[in-house]
Amino acid sequence: MTIIWSGMAIGAVYALVAIGYNIVFISQKTFNFAQASLMMLGAFITYVGIVVMQLPWWLVGIMAAIIVGLIAALEERIAIRPVKDMHNLLVTTLGASIILQGVAQLIWGGEPYRVPFFAGDQVISLFGGNVYPVELVLVAVVILLVIGLNQFSKHSLIGIALMGMSEDREAAQLRGVDVRRFAFLAFAFTGVLAGFLGLFVGPKTYAVATLGASLALKGFVVLAIGGFGSLTGTLAGGLIVGLTEALASRYIGADFANLSVFLILVVILMAKPSGLFNRQKERTV
Numbered sequence: 001m002t003i004i005w006s007g008m009a010i011g012a013v014y015a016l017v018a019i020g021y022n023i024v025f026i027s028q029k030t031f032n033f034a035q036a037s038l039m040m041l042g043a044f045i046t047y048v049g050i051v052v053m054q055l056p057w058w059l060v061g062i063m064a065a066i067i068v069g070l071i072a073a074l075e076e077r078i079a080i081r082p083v084k085d086m087h088n089l090l091v092t093t094l095g096a097s098i099i100l101q102g103v104a105q106l107i108w109g110g111e112p113y114r115v116p117f118f119a120g121d122q123v124i125s126l127f128g129g130n131v132y133p134v135e136l137v138l139v140a141v142v143i144l145l146v147i148g149l150n151q152f153s154k155h156s157l158i159g160i161a162l163m164g165m166s167e168d169r170e171a172a173q174l175r176g177v178d179v180r181r182f183a184f185l186a187f188a189f190t191g192v193l194a195g196f197l198g199l200f201v202g203p204k205t206y207a208v209a210t211l212g213a214s215l216a217l218k219g220f221v222v223l224a225i226g227g228f229g230s231l232t233g234t235l236a237g238g239l240i241v242g243l244t245e246a247l248a249s250r251y252i253g254a255d256f257a258n259l260s261v262f263l264i265l266v267v268i269l270m271a272k273p274s275g276l277f278n279r280q281k282e283r284t285v
Helices: 002-028 035-052 057-080 088-108 133-155 157-167 169-174 179-196 198-205 211-226 231-251 254-271
Strands: 124-126 129-131
Touching (some): 002 129, 002 133, 002 157, 002 179, 002 198, 002 231, 035 179, 035 198, 057 179, 088 211, 124 133, 129 133, 133 157, 133 198, 179 198, 211 231, 211 254
């Protein structure tokens, strides 16, 4: 059961990256490949705030959310808005990710930094397995976040506007939706979210400059399995990827963990190319 808890926790981390991907995809029909690097910055800022500056954890969370949110807003202005071809956005956001990783490497080096969890590191015995508090919190956070965002998208004007943009950007604009402004707010929100989540992701993964690259790929795999644009699908995708990786590492070997994940991805996409929770919609012309 210890392996299951560990797999669920790392799957929750991947799902959190995929949620950021999905929010940008819903609002702009593209991907922000720097999302995982923004989360990496959140982990480093959490380390600096708690360990170096010895600030209260809640203040560190607010500080990380503001700083990373501003960086995401700057990325939208520089790497997203000036680009006309949607396909080129994949290149510009990937470039932004590489720059963020390079800056982190220059500032903090290549060594991993242990980020303490504000609720402690005492091992808990639960359902026959050992689990750390941060692992339980990660699972709870991703579930609550998906539920909250789903409710927000259905019952708030902003959420409904974003879903309308996802369905038909031009029609939403004709209905009076400021699509550029809403897309910018969604992009900035993913930065705020990534920064705040450093409080939970950092204690699980450590703060290290290579974190962005490792999380980016697994987050995209989670997104592909769950379905592009489906927030609920990130839960299923994260669970599948996390458990597959943990069980493969334990029973086959760590060298086969990634191979097992991508094998599962291929099998699922062969059975359902649009992902587990994404329905292809037909439009009348």
